[in-house]
Amino acid sequence: MLVPMKSPGRRKTTRRKPRQRRARQTVEAILDAVVRILKRERFDTITTNHIAEVAGVSIGSLYQYFPDKRAIFVALHGRHIEEIDRRIQRTLVENASSSLEGLLRAMIDAMIDAHAGDPALYHLLSTEVPHRADGTMDFAVRLHGVFRLAIAARPGELKKGRNLDALAFVAANMVESLSHAALSQRPATLSLADKKKEILRAVLSYLHS
Amino acid sequence: MLVPMKSPGRRKTTRRKPRQRRARQTVEAILDAVVRILKRERFDTITTNHIAEVAGVSIGSLYQYFPDKRAIFVALHGRHIEEIDRRIQRTLVENASSSLEGLLRAMIDAMIDAHAGDPALYHLLSTEVPHRADGTMDFAVRLHGVFRLAIAARPGELKKGRNLDALAFVAANMVESLSHAALSQRPATLSLADKKKEILRAVLSYLHS
Amino acid sequence: MLVPMKSPGRRKTTRRKPRQRRARQTVEAILDAVVRILKRERFDTITTNHIAEVAGVSIGSLYQYFPDKRAIFVALHGRHIEEIDRRIQRTLVENASSSLEGLLRAMIDAMIDAHAGDPALYHLLSTEVPHRADGTMDFAVRLHGVFRLAIAARPGELKKGRNLDALAFVAANMVESLSHAALSQRPATLSLADKKKEILRAVLSYLHS
Amino acid sequence: MLVPMKSPGRRKTTRRKPRQRRARQTVEAILDAVVRILKRERFDTITTNHIAEVAGVSIGSLYQYFPDKRAIFVALHGRHIEEIDRRIQRTLVENASSSLEGLLRAMIDAMIDAHAGDPALYHLLSTEVPHRADGTMDFAVRLHGVFRLAIAARPGELKKGRNLDALAFVAANMVESLSHAALSQRPATLSLADKKKEILRAVLSYLHS
DNA sequence: CATGAATGAGTGTTCATTCAT
DNA sequence: AATGAATGAACACTCATTCAT
Numbered sequence: 001m002l003v004p005m006k007s008p009g010r011r012k013t014t015r016r017k018p019r020q021r022r023a024r025q026t027v028e029a030i031l032d033a034v035v036r037i038l039k040r041e042r043f044d045t046i047t048t049n050h051i052a053e054v055a056g057v058s059i060g061s062l063y064q065y066f067p068d069k070r071a072i073f074v075a076l077h078g079r080h081i082e083e084i085d086r087r088i089q090r091t092l093v094e095n096a097s098s099s100l101e102g103l104l105r106a107m108i109d110a111m112i113d114a115h116a117g118d119p120a121l122y123h124l125l126s127t128e129v130p131h132r133a134d135g136t137m138d139f140a141v142r143l144h145g146v147f148r149l150a151i152a153a154r155p156g157e158l159k160k161g162r163n164l165d166a167l168a169f170v171a172a173n174m175v176e177s178l179s180h181a182a183l184s185q186r187p188a189t190l191s192l193a194d195k196k197k198e199i200l201r202a203v204l205s206y207l208h209s
Numbered sequence: 210m211l212v213p214m215k216s217p218g219r220r221k222t223t224r225r226k227p228r229q230r231r232a233r234q235t236v237e238a239i240l241d242a243v244v245r246i247l248k249r250e251r252f253d254t255i256t257t258n259h260i261a262e263v264a265g266v267s268i269g270s271l272y273q274y275f276p277d278k279r280a281i282f283v284a285l286h287g288r289h290i291e292e293i294d295r296r297i298q299r300t301l302v303e304n305a306s307s308s309l310e311g312l313l314r315a316m317i318d319a320m321i322d323a324h325a326g327d328p329a330l331y332h333l334l335s336t337e338v339p340h341r342a343d344g345t346m347d348f349a350v351r352l353h354g355v356f357r358l359a360i361a362a363r364p365g366e367l368k369k370g371r372n373l374d375a376l377a378f379v380a381a382n383m384v385e386s387l388s389h390a391a392l393s394q395r396p397a398t399l400s401l402a403d404k405k406k407e408i409l410r411a412v413l414s415y416l417h418s
Numbered sequence: 419m420l421v422p423m424k425s426p427g428r429r430k431t432t433r434r435k436p437r438q439r440r441a442r443q444t445v446e447a448i449l450d451a452v453v454r455i456l457k458r459e460r461f462d463t464i465t466t467n468h469i470a471e472v473a474g475v476s477i478g479s480l481y482q483y484f485p486d487k488r489a490i491f492v493a494l495h496g497r498h499i500e501e502i503d504r505r506i507q508r509t510l511v512e513n514a515s516s517s518l519e520g521l522l523r524a525m526i527d528a529m530i531d532a533h534a535g536d537p538a539l540y541h542l543l544s545t546e547v548p549h550r551a552d553g554t555m556d557f558a559v560r561l562h563g564v565f566r567l568a569i570a571a572r573p574g575e576l577k578k579g580r581n582l583d584a585l586a587f588v589a590a591n592m593v594e595s596l597s598h599a600a601l602s603q604r605p606a607t608l609s610l611a612d613k614k615k616e617i618l619r620a621v622l623s624y625l626h627s
Numbered sequence: 628m629l630v631p632m633k634s635p636g637r638r639k640t641t642r643r644k645p646r647q648r649r650a651r652q653t654v655e656a657i658l659d660a661v662v663r664i665l666k667r668e669r670f671d672t673i674t675t676n677h678i679a680e681v682a683g684v685s686i687g688s689l690y691q692y693f694p695d696k697r698a699i700f701v702a703l704h705g706r707h708i709e710e711i712d713r714r715i716q717r718t719l720v721e722n723a724s725s726s727l728e729g730l731l732r733a734m735i736d737a738m739i740d741a742h743a744g745d746p747a748l749y750h751l752l753s754t755e756v757p758h759r760a761d762g763t764m765d766f767a768v769r770l771h772g773v774f775r776l777a778i779a780a781r782p783g784e785l786k787k788g789r790n791l792d793a794l795a796f797v798a799a800n801m802v803e804s805l806s807h808a809a810l811s812q813r814p815a816t817l818s819l820a821d822k823k824k825e826i827l828r829a830v831l832s833y834l835h836s
Numbered sequence: 837c838a839t840g841a842a843t844g845a846g847t848g849t850t851c852a853t854t855c856a857t
Numbered sequence: 858a859a860t861g862a863a864t865g866a867a868c869a870c871t872c873a874t875t876c877a878t
Contacts, residue, residue: 043339044253044279048869049844058843063870070253128339130252140394165398166407170387173394174411177386178379186350189374198375202383202415209414257852258861267860268853278852461757462671462697466848467865476864481849488671541759548670548755558812583816584825588805591812592829595804596797603767603800607792616793620801620833627832646837675873676840685839686874696873 027065029055031076035121043128048072074134080125081139087114092146100157101204103150104175108199111179112192123184140176147172151207158207167207174203236274238264240285244330252337257281283343289334290348296323301355309366310413312359313384317408320388321401332393349385356381360416367416376416383412445483447473449494453539461546466490492552498543499557505532510564518575519622521568522593526617529597530610541602558594565590569625576625585625592621654692656682658703662748670755675699701761707752708766714741719773727784728831730777731802735826738806739819750811767803774799778834785834794834801830 033055037046048069052059066072091110095103115122125131148168151158158167182195190198242264246255257278261268275281300319304312324331334340357377360367367376391404399407451473455464466487470477484490509528513521533540543549566586569576576585600613608616660682664673675696679686693699718737722730742749752758775795778785785794809822817825 042279042341047867052844059870060843060872061841064841069869070251124341126335128341130337130339132251132333132337140390144394144396163399163403165396166403169390169394169396169399169404170407170411173387173390174383177390178382181349181378181382181386187353187374187378190372190378194372194375195378198379201418202379202411205414205418206411209410256850261861269855269860270858272853273858460697460759465846470865477849478851478864479862482862487848488669544753546757546759548757550669550751550755558808562812562814581817581821581825583814584821587808587812587814587817587822588825588829591805591808592801595808596800599767599796599800599804603771603796605771605792605796608790608796612790612793613796616790616797619836620797620829623832623836624829627828674871679840687839687876688837690874691837 023065026055026057026061027075029057030062030065030072031079034072034076035118035124038124038128039120043130073129073131076129077125077131077134080121081135084111084114084139085142087111088143088146092150096153100151100154100207101200103154104171104203105196105200107150107175108179108196108203111175112182112196115180115183119183122180140172143172143176144168147175159209170206171203174206175199178202232274235264235266235270236284238266239271239274239281240288243281243285244327244333247333247337248329252339282338282340286334286338286340286343289330293320293323293348294351296320297352297355301359305362309360309363309416310409312363313380313412314405314409316359316384317388317405317412320384321391321405324389324392328392331389349381352381352385353377356384368418379415380412383415384408387411441483444473444475444479445493447475448480448483448490449497452490452494453536453542456542456546457538461548491547491549495543495547495549495552498539502529502532502557503560505529506561506564510568514571518569518572518625519618521572522589522621523614523618525568525593526597526614526621529593530600530614533598533601537601540598558590561590561594562586565593577627588624589621592624593617596620650692653682653684653688654702656684657689657692657699658706661699661703662745662751665751665755666747670757700756700758703756704752704758704761707748711738711741711766712769714738715770715773719777727778727781727834728827730781731798731830732823732827734777734802735806735823735830738802739809739823742807742810746810749807767799770799770803771795774802786836797833798830801833802826805829 030051033051034046037050037054048062049059051072052062055062062072066075087110088107091103091106095106098106145168148164151167151171152164178195178199182192182199187195239260242260243255246259246263257271258268260281261271264271271281275284296319297316300315301312304315307315354377357373360376360380361373387404387408391401391408396404448469451469452464455468455472466480467477469490470480473480480490484493505528506525509524510521513524516524563586566582569585569589570582596613596617600610600617657678660678661673664677664681675689676686678699679689682689689699693702714737715734718730718733722733725733772795775791778794778798779791805822805826809819809826814822
């Protein structure tokens with residue numbers, strides 16, 4: 001969860017039980033296998049047996065960790081969203097006393113860096129893997145909340161009379177979609193750094209308008 | 210197609226051959242059926258037989274118009290994109306001599322109005338129906354082209370030294386994603402009209418920055 | 419149904435629709451295939467695909483007629499029981515005015531002749547095919563009813579004071595199980611005719627006791 | 628084994644090795660578990676893992692005592708038949724000098740009492756658990772032998788000229804199936820004692836006829 | 837001997853697609 | 858063209874069985 005997480009505290013037990021560590025590894029291997037396959041095949045040609053094979057686990061083990069095929073894709077979306085959430089959360093906290101510009105710059109960096117490991121993954125997930133009711137969309141809502149908080153905490157930097165919801169709605173959407181676009185879209189004339197600068201400029205000029 | 214279409218000229222033959230009209234109707238019925246089903250079921254539970262049944266045609270007829278199941282979903286995406294393309298194209302032409310603000314306002318109206326008939330459809334298509342290589346994504350590229358043209362044609366309204374690609378990239382993405390967000394996202398405090406105003410404000414303040 | 423069937427009237431339409439005739443044939447082919455397989459394999463090694471293959475129909479067609487594997491075995495039991503029911507019913511009616519001895523002789527003949535076509539089938543069904551709640555056992559109850567009727571209609575042939583339920587219970591069970599035993603059990607010294615004679619003697623000496 | 632067992636002598640070692648006692652207990656626990664499950668589930672939904680769980684042993688242990696799934700059911704049938712066999716055998720010996728009526732009464736009692744502990748078990752085993760070639764059916768043959776012996780040993784109580792095989796065949800089958808019927812069939816008007824009396828009457832009137 | 841995680845062959849079943857009518 | 862019964866390839870998933878611990 002993004003906003004309501006008060007204490008970012010680490011788990012006390014750094015060492016989990018080997019059983020759990022093993023399970024985690026298997027789940028990760030399966031999700032990674034799905035990503036690998038998704039890059040070659042269309043969604044509807046993916047089979048659970050193929051996933052298991054590529055993941056290097058038996059089909060029986062796969063079903064030990066996932067109740068059915070759908071659950072694998074739900075988990076894949078979940079893993080991605082949680083990763084982004086975590087970064088956004090951290091950025092928000094770490095920039096609690098930064099200026100709006102500093103926070104936004106960090107936010108845009110976070111969004112883009114979060115995808116840098118596999119720039120194609122986001123596009124793959126959003127276009128190839130059905131996810132209507134998998135809680136995916138709620139990400140936008142949570143981001144809206146984060147921006148609401150961030151903006152509300154810096155009243156001095158805004159003109160009077162601006163609607164907080166409108167500002168958060170527009171700014172959150174800008175950061176999210178422009179960051180994604182920066183990664184998956186071409187304008188080859190622009191470097192990633194250039195795009196980041198432009199996104200920041202766009203959000204700031206809106207918030208200050 | 211969006212940009213490269215020079216003459217928007219109407220087809221000369223207003224009356225098509227009954228054969229073709231019938232075919233068009235059947236195709237439409239099938240695509241409408243898919244939409245209807247998509248609102249109730251998940252993508253992977255949809256069957257061609259069910260589509261045919263809901264469309265009121267025989268499964269044999271369905272295969273008369275679509276070579277295989279995938280083609281149905283490709284056509285569904287195609288129909289949607291073409292509809293938007295058509296509107297954007299028309300808006301661009303109709304506002305050839307408008308100010309940047311006028312054009313942008315019209316563009317935002319077009320994007321939003323295009324989805325007004327079925328506000329959930331876009332979200333459904335983009336989240337539930339796999340479409341990696343269906344030419345869907347190219348829409349963003351085409352929109353970039355449109356904005357490039359539109360901005361380049363109005364040099365007086367911009368500050369000197371701004372990079373045309375950057376401006377088009379950011380502006381096109383803002384209009385597209387904020388319009389979609391305006392339809393499918395909540396901030397219940399904001400009316401659609403409010404959102405339109407904010408989107409316009411955001412794009413303009415960026416372009417003028 | 420055995421007892422409660424008042425009018426034995428034939429279906430008016432001697433000629434069914436070809437669709438129905440075809441369906442009936444397919445169902446019969448499938449059930450016959452199961453019997454054929456059962457004679458070679460154990461119950462739990464039978465597969466639906468094998469059944470379909472032996473029946474000469476596609477697995478898809480098989481599932482057009484049976485919702486799942488179990489339904490095939492339920493139908494197999496059903497077919498057998500209905501066949502016996504029909505014969506018992508007919509015998510009862512045809513011997514409405516016979517003496518008790520005549521009726522019993524006919525009943526025993528009916529039971530045994532009903533299995534003559536495939537003497538091993540009954541044993542196969544009762545030992546190899548699970549059928550707890552398939553209405554199979556109700557056969558004994560129905561037979562009890564038939565015997566109750568038959569005995570009650572012939573009070574002159576019994577000693578006074580005999581309990582009708584007791585007589586029907588014992589007689590019905592004797593006819594059913596001795597008939598089955600006559601077919602599936604060896605005493606090779608005895609011909610089937612001898613066994614029939616002994617069964618009749620046993621039932622009569624009990625009823626007259 | 629029923630007939631060929633000459634000396635019923637007890638095992639000399641009352642105390643078995645703990646290893647064997649433990650093994651016996653585990654086997655019993657497993658068979659009991661199967662019975663318990665059979666009362667709730669259909670045969671084909673029973674799994675070895677479920678059996679092990681209900682029996683309170685690990686699946687590995689289960690396979691220590693049974694080579695495969697089928698063996699469990701074979702053993703279950705075996706346990707039941709041996710129990711009946713033992714009783715019949717004892718009854719035969721204990722009534723070596725009884726009259727035919729006394730022996731038959733004891734035999735019927737033995738058959739019925741043997742099932743009194745779990746009246747539903749016999750029906751369950753015979754209808755739900757496939758057992759074609761598990762030696763189950765041989766029970767009827769063995770019982771025939773027992774009756775042959777019993778009747779042959781009491782020539783004075785029969786009419787001259789009666790065929791010994793016929794008498795044994797009919798009598799053995801009557802006792803077996805009527806006893807089973809007495810337990811699992813309704814005629815609620817009849818008490819179990821009444822049924823016993825009627826069964827005895829039926830067998831005697833036949834043998835004396 | 838006991839355990840139970842892991843295996844993977846095998847099964848029931850579905851559903852895209854065909855084609856005789 | 859239209860139909861929809863029939864097909865059978867292919868898949869999700871189970872569960873009997875093994876074996877490392």
